[in-house]
Amino acid sequence: MQNLDSTVVATALPSMARDLGEDPLTMGVAITSYLVALTVFIPLSGWMADRFGAKQVFMAAIATFTVASALCGMSQGLLEMVGARVLQGLGGAMMVPVGRLLLLRRVKKDELLTATTWLSMPALLGPVMGPPVGGFLTDLVSWRAVFWINLPVGVVGLLLVWRLIPTLPKSLPPPPDVPGLALVGTALACLMFTFETLGRGLVPRFVPEAVLVVGLVLGTLAVRHCLRVPNPAIDFSLLRTPSFSVTVTAGTVFRVGAGMVPFLVPLALQIGFGNSASQSGMISFATALGAFVMKPMAQFALRLAGFRNVLMWNAVAAAFSVALCAAFRPGWPVAALFATLLFGGLCRSLYFTTTNTLVYAEVPHAKLSAATSFSSTVQQLSMALGVAVAAAVLQASVTLGGRGGPAPVDFSAGFLIGAALMLLAAPLALRLPPEAGEGIVTGRRRG
Known part of the structure; x- marks a missing residue:
């Protein structure tokens, strides 16, 4: 539900801007306000799960997210939309890390990669369906429908959690x-x-x-x-753990660059190239499809090359795929656009799977709550920064060029900045020892 919401909003952004009488670049605050709320409230999620029970907090978070989605769909102005998105961010801040915590507390280290892959596969259904569903809903119904689709998902999710997820014992953590x-x-x-x-x-x-x-x-x-x-509130002592420290620092730089792409692509296709929301959604669908296809192959890649090599060389490949987007122009065949975004989705998915698995590999069980809060906070902050940086680069390029609105060259500047940030993550992976993650992926060949 959360991933679906993120992708459909980006596709519907130009339509939302027209309906609410705002500039499309200004409407980026509808995305960043949600991501900032996530970032601000996530540090509290671990304490909430320990104090009130992970299952109970998880259910409350789903309910909050669902109600906030309805409020987003009823918004009549930018301020109302921002307020509803902040409430949605509060629900998401408790929903995602607490859901991950429910999983991490019940799996062994040698099952961590498989469990993380299984956890990520259903979540990727959101991005796979998001761009095309968001585009068609926007063109055929209204941009408001992209929020209303969360209502049945939230209700079914609450029933499934109540029925299927066991209740974990509460604890009495120190005061927040x-x-x-x-x-x-x-x-x-x-x-x-x-x-x-x-x-x-x-x-x-x-x-x-x-x-x-x-x-x-x-x-x-x-x-x-x-x-x-x-x-x-943030346990910086976790940075003494090498696998945690490297994946957090390298992953943050990478995610800022990667976070620019979902914002730039729909705007480039609709504003820069003149495509409709549904056409843009069908092309943007390639990124999520690549991510979905990569998940089953992640274990093979990690066994073959190891965590350090995958993080380093995959960052280079992902940066190249985003830099290639800078060459997008209205005359490009749709198949070429689709293939480029598909390759980028493959690369970014492998990077995220690798970091999301390795980051908890050496964390003591007693510090899992703190680690999930820390990691989730940094992840959401980096994605929010990605959207904000993308909007700032677009605005700066438009201003320097003396244009009244974004042109293809302005989007090219945004893609190149994103690629440069992702490339910076490659040398940071060299701080990992060559054997990093061997306890998670067994049987890989040693280089």
């Missing part, structure tokens, strides 16, 4: 780190506000710069605070 949560959340919100408004004329001059300074100061204070208290 309220000062740390406040510092982390406010710092992240300030940084995202800056990315959304800098150089775009949405607020008075110097306000974005002032908010950026406040965000950096609060972020510094948050890190210092979390390093000093016994039960911090």
Whole structure:
């Protein structure tokens, strides 16, 4: 449900902008507000699951996400949409990491890769169906329908969780780190506000710069605070674990670049090339199809090459696929566009599967809640930054070119910046030892 929601919103964005009387680039806040809310509330998810029970929190999160989806579909203006998306982000913040926690607490280390693959396969149905479903719903019904489709999914999901998932015992964790949560959340919100408004004329001059300074100061204070208290909002001691540290740092850089692609592709196809929402959705479908096809092959690739090699060389291949998107022009055959996006989906899916598996490989069982909160927070922040950076690059390119709106060359600039960020993740993988992940993938050939 969450992945479906993310992809259909990107496809419906130009239609939403026209209906609500907003600029399509400004409407990017409908995506980033959701991602920022996810980022802000995720650090609390591990404590909530321990204190109130993972199953109970999971069900409450699904209910919140479903109600917020209905509110999104009824929004009459940008502010209403942002408020509903923030509520949706609260539900998603508890839904995704707690759902992952329910799985991690019940599998052995040698089953981790298989379990992660199985967990990811159903979630990929959302992105596979999202672009075409979002496009057809937008053209045939309304952009509001892309939110309403979450209602039956949420109801069925609640019934299935209630019936099939066992209740895990609750615990009495220490009180949450309220000062740390406040510092982390406010710092992240300030940084995202800056990315959304800098150089775009949405607020008075110097306000974005002032908010950026406040965000950096609060972020510094948050890190210092979390390093000093016994039960911090973000447990930075996890970075002493090599596999966790490398996958978080390399994965963050990679995800910022990768997060630009789902925002840029639908806009390029609709605004830059003049395609309809349904045509754009059918072409964008290639990315999710590539991701879906790659999942069963991930184990073979990791056994053959090992985690370090896969992370390094796959980052190079994924960056190349995004750089190739910079050459997209209206005259390109649809088959060529589809093939390029399909290859990119394959590469990014393999990278995400690898990092999502390795990041928990050496984490002690007692710190799984903290690790899922930390990792999920960083993942969502990087994806939110990807959307914000993509919108900022587009706006800067349009302004420098003196154009009234985005042209194909502006989208090319966005794709090239995204490719460069993804390429930076390749050398970071070299910090992993060659044998990293051997306890997860057994029987791989040693190089």
